[in-house]
Amino acid sequence: MSERERNLSGSWQLNCPVLLLTTSDCVTLAHGEGGRLSRKLIQECILKTLQPVSSLCLNDAAPLPRSERPLAMTTDSYVITPLFFPGGDIGSLAVYGTVNDLAVSGARPLWLTLSLIIEEGLPLAVLERILESVAQTAAETGVQIMAGDTKVVPRGAADGLFINTAGVGELMDPVPVGPDRIQAGDELIVSGPVGQHGIAVMAVREELGVEPVPQSDSGSLFPAVENLRHKLGARVRCLRDATRGGVSAVLHEWAAASDMTLSIEERLIPVTPEVRGISELLGLDPLHIANEGTMLIAVEQGAGAEAVAELQGLPGMSGAQKIGEARERGIAAVTVRRTLGAEQPLADPLGSPLPRIC
Amino acid sequence: MSERERNLSGSWQLNCPVLLLTTSDCVTLAHGEGGRLSRKLIQECILKTLQPVSSLCLNDAAPLPRSERPLAMTTDSYVITPLFFPGGDIGSLAVYGTVNDLAVSGARPLWLTLSLIIEEGLPLAVLERILESVAQTAAETGVQIMAGDTKVVPRGAADGLFINTAGVGELMDPVPVGPDRIQAGDELIVSGPVGQHGIAVMAVREELGVEPVPQSDSGSLFPAVENLRHKLGARVRCLRDATRGGVSAVLHEWAAASDMTLSIEERLIPVTPEVRGISELLGLDPLHIANEGTMLIAVEQGAGAEAVAELQGLPGMSGAQKIGEARERGIAAVTVRRTLGAEQPLADPLGSPLPRIC
Numbered sequence: 001m002s003e004r005e006r007n008l009s010g011s012w013q014l015n016c017p018v019l020l021l022t023t024s025d026c027v028t029l030a031h032g033e034g035g036r037l038s039r040k041l042i043q044e045c046i047l048k049t050l051q052p053v054s055s056l057c058l059n060d061a062a063p064l065p066r067s068e069r070p071l072a073m074t075t076d077s078y079v080i081t082p083l084f085f086p087g088g089d090i091g092s093l094a095v096y097g098t099v100n101d102l103a104v105s106g107a108r109p110l111w112l113t114l115s116l117i118i119e120e121g122l123p124l125a126v127l128e129r130i131l132e133s134v135a136q137t138a139a140e141t142g143v144q145i146m147a148g149d150t151k152v153v154p155r156g157a158a159d160g161l162f163i164n165t166a167g168v169g170e171l172m173d174p175v176p177v178g179p180d181r182i183q184a185g186d187e188l189i190v191s192g193p194v195g196q197h198g199i200a201v202m203a204v205r206e207e208l209g210v211e212p213v214p215q216s217d218s219g220s221l222f223p224a225v226e227n228l229r230h231k232l233g234a235r236v237r238c239l240r241d242a243t244r245g246g247v248s249a250v251l252h253e254w255a256a257a258s259d260m261t262l263s264i265e266e267r268l269i270p271v272t273p274e275v276r277g278i279s280e281l282l283g284l285d286p287l288h289i290a291n292e293g294t295m296l297i298a299v300e301q302g303a304g305a306e307a308v309a310e311l312q313g314l315p316g317m318s319g320a321q322k323i324g325e326a327r328e329r330g331i332a333a334v335t336v337r338r339t340l341g342a343e344q345p346l347a348d349p350l351g352s353p354l355p356r357i358c
Numbered sequence: 359m360s361e362r363e364r365n366l367s368g369s370w371q372l373n374c375p376v377l378l379l380t381t382s383d384c385v386t387l388a389h390g391e392g393g394r395l396s397r398k399l400i401q402e403c404i405l406k407t408l409q410p411v412s413s414l415c416l417n418d419a420a421p422l423p424r425s426e427r428p429l430a431m432t433t434d435s436y437v438i439t440p441l442f443f444p445g446g447d448i449g450s451l452a453v454y455g456t457v458n459d460l461a462v463s464g465a466r467p468l469w470l471t472l473s474l475i476i477e478e479g480l481p482l483a484v485l486e487r488i489l490e491s492v493a494q495t496a497a498e499t500g501v502q503i504m505a506g507d508t509k510v511v512p513r514g515a516a517d518g519l520f521i522n523t524a525g526v527g528e529l530m531d532p533v534p535v536g537p538d539r540i541q542a543g544d545e546l547i548v549s550g551p552v553g554q555h556g557i558a559v560m561a562v563r564e565e566l567g568v569e570p571v572p573q574s575d576s577g578s579l580f581p582a583v584e585n586l587r588h589k590l591g592a593r594v595r596c597l598r599d600a601t602r603g604g605v606s607a608v609l610h611e612w613a614a615a616s617d618m619t620l621s622i623e624e625r626l627i628p629v630t631p632e633v634r635g636i637s638e639l640l641g642l643d644p645l646h647i648a649n650e651g652t653m654l655i656a657v658e659q660g661a662g663a664e665a666v667a668e669l670q671g672l673p674g675m676s677g678a679q680k681i682g683e684a685r686e687r688g689i690a691a692v693t694v695r696r697t698l699g700a701e702q703p704l705a706d707p708l709g710s711p712l713p714r715i716c
Contacts, residue, residue, distance in 0.1 A: 030709025034603025034648070037708045039611070059536070060598065061432035061463035063529060071429075074419035075471035075524055076507045079515070105419035113433035113524045117475075147524075149434045153714060157437070159515040166433055166471045166505075166524030171421060178417070240418065245392025253397070290392070350395045351388025356511060 027122045032152025042150060045124065049131040050114070053138035054145035062146040064111055069170040072107040074098060077164040081356045083130065085201050087216030090163055091133035093292060093358065096218050097243070098167040099141045103222040104239040104295055106176050106229075107169030109141060115149040115164040122161055130161065141220045143167070172226075174234045179298070182237055182258035186326040187304030189297040191224060191311055192217060192319040193270040194247050195286035196294070199278050201357045214274040219293030224314055228297065231310050235300040242296050243358055245349075247323075248287045248334070250296045252348045255333035264324030264346070265337045287336070288349060290357045298326065385480045390510025400508060403482065407489040408472070411496035412503035420504040422469055427528040430465040432456060435522040439714045441488065443559050445574030448521055449491035451650060451716060454576050455601070456525040457499045461580040462597040462653055464534050464587075465527030467499060473507040473522040480519055488519065499578045501525070530584075532592045537656070540595055540616035544684040545662030547655040549582060549669055550575060550677040551628040552605050553644035554652070557636050559715045572632040577651030582672055586655065589668050595656040599649065601716055603707075605681075606645045606692070608654045610706045613691035622682030622704070623695045645694070646707060648715045656684065 030037040047056050055062060078094045088096075099109040114134065118127065138145055200216040202208070221241055228236050240250045247269075255262045271279075271286050279286050293316075299307045304322045311320035332345035388395045405414050413420060436452045446454075453470065460467040472492065476485065496503055558574040560566070579599055586594050598608045605627075613620045629637075629644050637644050651674075657665045662680045669678035690703035 028709075029713045032602075033710035033713060034601065034607045035646075035707040035709045036610075038603070038607075059463060060459035061430040061465060061525075061527070063533075064429040064431055064526075066428060070424060071422040072419040073422055073469060073471060073524075073526065074505045075473045075522065077473040077475050077509050077522060079475055079509045079511050081515075101418035105417060107419060111431060113431060115433045115435045115522050115524075117435050117437060117520055147432045149522075151435050151437045151716075153437050153517065156514070157439075157517040157714070158520070159511065162475055162516070162520065164433065164435060164473050164507075164522035164524075166431075166473075166522075167419075168422075168431065168526065169419070175421075243392065244390075245396070249392045249396075252394075288393075349393040351386075351393045352391035355387045355391060356515070358509075 025124050027118050027120060027124060027127060027152055029120050029152050029154060032150060045128060046131060046148065046150065049128060050135050050145050053135050056145055056148050064146065067170050071168055072102060072105050072171050073168050074101040075164065075166040076101060077162060078358060079162050079356055080201065080358055081159060082205060083126065083160055085204050085216055086213050087200055088218035089130055089133050090161060091130035092137040093218055094163040094165045095134055095137035095141060096220055096292060097358065098165040099143060100221045100241040102167050102169035103225045104241050107171050109143045109167055109169040109222060111146045111168045112138065112143050113147045113166045114145050117158050117162040118150065118152045119158045119160050120152055120155045141222065172229060176236050176238045179238045179254040179257040182254060182260050182298050182326050184260060184326055184328050185301035186237055186298045187301060187322055188262060188264060188324040189299065189304060189307055189320060189322050190247060190270065190294065191297065191317050192294045193272045193275065194291060194294060195275045195279065195289035196272060197292040198289035198354050198357050199275045202354055203278060208278065210278060212274060214278065217291055217293040219316065221293060221295050224311060224317060227310055227314060228307060232299060232303055232307055235303040237298040237300060239295050239297045242291045242294055244290050245352055246288045246290055247296055248346055251334045251346065259329050260326040261330045261332060261335060262324060262326055263335045266339045268321055268323045270319040270321050287346065288352055290354065292358065383482050385476050385478060385482060385485060385510055387478050387510050387512060390508060403486060404489060404506065404508065407486060408493050408503050411493050414503060414506050422504065425528050429526055430460060430463050430529050431526050432459040433522065433524040434459060435520060436716060437520050437714055438559065438716055439517060440563060441484065441518055443562050443574055444571050445558055446576035447488055447491050448519060449488035450495040451576055452521040452523045453492055453495035453499060454578055454650060455716065456523040457501060458579045458599040460525050460527035461583045462599050465529050467501045467525055467527045467580060469504045469526045470496065470501050471505045471524045472503050475516055475520040476510045477516045477518050478510055478513045499580065530587060534594050534596045537596045537612040537615040540612060540618050540656050540684050542618060542684055542686050543659035544595055544656045545659060545680055546620060546622060546682040547657065547662060547665050548605060548628065548652065548679055548681050549655065549675055550652045551630045551633065552649060552652060553633045553637065553647035554630060555650040556647035556712050556715050557633045560712055561636060566636065568636060570632060572636065575649055575651040577674065579651060579653050582669060582675055585668055585672060586665060590657060590661055590665055593658040593661040595658060597653050597655045599653045601648050601650060603710055604646045604648055605654055606704055609692045609704065616684065617687055618684040619688045619690060619693060620682060620684055621693045624697045626679055626681045628677040628679050645704065646710055648712065650716065
C-alpha cells in the first residue's frame with residue numbers, strides 16, 4: 001500500500017464507519033463534468049448539506065447583501081492530510097482558517113465561497129461528512145456560504161480532497177494599523193499554547209500512538225479579536241494567526257515589516273505537555289510548528305497585562321501569555337531568551353518539517 | 359512514461375523553452391511551508407510578477423476599495439490538463455473564467471483572489487510563465503488581484519498545478535432577471551461558435567495532430583455583456599457562459615428553472631470546420647462540449663435580431679447567432695430540430711466525454 005493509499009484509507013477509517021463502498025457510493029469523474037450527475041451531486045449532496053448556512057444556487061455568481069462598512073477579502077486553499085484529525089477535519093479547518101484570516105485583519109467574517117477539488121473515488125460518505133462539518137462551522141462562526149464550485153479529477157491527479165475558501169468581511173473600527181507600525185516597547189502576546197495543530201496532525205499521520213492523543217487548536221479567533229477591539233481599541237497594533245511556520249514565521253515577518261528586533265522569552269511560551277513531549281522526542285521547536293486557532297498579538301507598551309487578562313477570561317484562551325516585546329533593531333531580527341538564560345537569534349528556517357498540515 | 363507524466367511533460371514542452379532543469383529551478387515542498395523559502399517564492403516570483411495588477415502583500419486579508427453599488431461574488435477552481443493549450447493556459451483561463459462568471463451574472467468584475475496548489479517539482483519557469491499570463495489577463499480585463507495563497511503538495515499528491523480564483527464585482531443596472539423568468543417566445547442566442555475550448559484541449563492532450571490546430575475560445579465576455587446591457591437593457595433575460603457540459607447543460611438548467619421547453623435548430627448553431635471535423639470523427643456533439651468565451655443569452659421576444667447585430671459588431675463575436683426560442687413546456691425540456699428536419703429531445707448526458715478541460 002503506497003503512502004498515499006495509507007493516508008487516504010487512514011483518514012477515512014479514522015472517522016468513517018463505512019469502509020466497504022461500491023463505486024456508486026463514490027465520486028466519479030462524471031460528477032464533475034457539468035451534466036446530470038454534476039447537478040445531482042450539487043443539488044442532493046452539496047446544496048442540501050449546506051442549505052442552513054448558504055444561499056448557494058446553480059447561478060454563476062451570488063449577490064452579496066449590502067454593507068455600510070469597508071470590506072476586506074482573503075483566500076486559502078486547504079490540502080491537509082489526513083482529511084480527519086483529532087480536533088477537526090479539512091471542512092472545519094477551511095472555514096476557521098478563512099474566518100481567522102479575516103478576523104486578524106480586523107474584519108468581521110461574513111461571506112465565504114467554497115470550492116472543492118475531489119479525487120475520483122472519494123466516498124460520498126466522506127464528502128458528506130466534511131460538508132456537514134463545513135455547515136456546522138459556518139453556523140458557529142456566523143458566515144454564509146455564498147458561492148461554490150466542484151471539480152473532480154481522475155484517480156491519482158489529486159490526493160482525496162482539496163478545499164478552497166475565499167472570504168469577505170466588514171472592517172471594524174479601529175482597524176489594527178499593521179506590523180509596519182510596531183514600535184519599541186510594544187508587547188507581544190500569544191493567545192494560547194503553541195504548536196498544537198501541527199503536532200496533532202503529525203501524530204495521527206505518522207501513527208505515533210501517543211496518549212493522550214494531541215488535539216488541534218483549530219477554532220475561531222473572531223470572538224477574541226472582537227473582545228480585544230472593544231477593550232483595547234487602537235492600542236492593539238496588529239494580530240496574526242500563527243499558521244504555517246508557527247509563531248516564528250509571524251515574528252520574522254513582523255520584524256521585517258517594522259525593522260524592530262522582536263524578543264521573546266522561552267520560559268513564557270505556553271506549550272502543552274503533549275506538544276512538549278513529542279517536540280522533544282522529534283527534535284522540533286514548538287515555535288516553528290503550525291497553529292490553527294492561536295494568534296500572535298502586538299499591543300502598545302503598557303497594554304499587555306490588560307490584553308492577557310481579557311484573553312484569559314475567554315473560552316479556550318486561559319493559556320494566553322505575554323511572551324516578549326519589541327526593541328530597537330539589534331543584531332538579530334528575532335531573539336529568544338532560552339530557559340537557561342542565554343539570548344539567541346531565533347532561527348528562520350527555510351521550510352518546516354511538516355508538509356500538508358493545512 | 360505514465361499518462362500523468364506524459365501530460366505534464368507535454369504541457370511543459372508545449373510552450374516552455376527550458377527543459378533541463380535542476381532541482382533548484384523547481385518548486386520544492388519547503389516553498390509551501392511558511393518559512394524563508396515560502397516568503398522568497400511569494401516575494402520574488404509571485405508578488406513581483408503580479409505587481410502591475412495587484413495590491414498583494416503578506417497580510418492575511420486585503421481591504422477592498424469602497425463601492426457604491428451592490429456586489430456579487432463567485433469562485434472557480436481550475437484543474438485543466440495540459441497547463442498550456444492552443445489559445446491559452448491555466449492562468450489566463452482562471453482569470454477569464456471568474457471574470458465571465460461575474461459578467462454573465464450582471465456584475466462588473468473588479469477584484470480577484472488567486473490561490474495556487476502546486477505539485478512539488480513544478481519548474482519555476484512554468485510557474486512564472488503562468489503567473490505572467492494571470493497578470494496579463496487581469497490587466498486586459500481590468501481586475502485587481504487582491505489576495506493570494508500558495509500551497510505545495512508532495513510529488514503525486516496533485517497533478518502539476520491547480521488554481522482557484524474567487525471574484526467580487528459590482529452589479530450593474532439592470533441586473534438580468536435570471537432563467538426562472540424566461541417566458542414563451544423569448545429568443546435564444548449564442549455569442550459564437552460552440553465547442554472550441556473542449557476540442558482544442560482534447561486535440562492537444564490526445565495528440566490528435568490535426569491541422570489547423572483547433573484554438574480555444576477562452577476570453578472575456580464582459581465587453582459583450584456590457585454592450586447588450588447598454589443596447590437592450592431589461593430585454594436581456596439571462597446570460598450564461600457555456601462551460602462544462604456546453605450549450606446543452608445551460609439549456610437544461612434554464613429549462614428546469616423556467617419550466618419552459620427550449621427549442622433550438624441544429625442548422626443555426628455556429629460550429630467551426632475544425633470542431634465539426636473532430637466532433638464527427640469522435641462521435642461527439644458540439645452542443646455538449648465546453649466553451650470558455652462563448653455564452654448563451656435569452657432575450658425578450660422581438661429583441662433577438664438587435665442582440666445578434668450588436669454582438670456581431672464586437673471583436674471575435676462575428677459568429678453570434680439566434681439558435682432557438684422558448685415555448686410553453688411540451689414533452690421534452692430541450693428539443694433540437696436536426697438539419698434533416700426532425701425535432702428531437704436534446705440529450706442531457708450524465709457526464710461528458712472530456713474530463714479536466716477547465
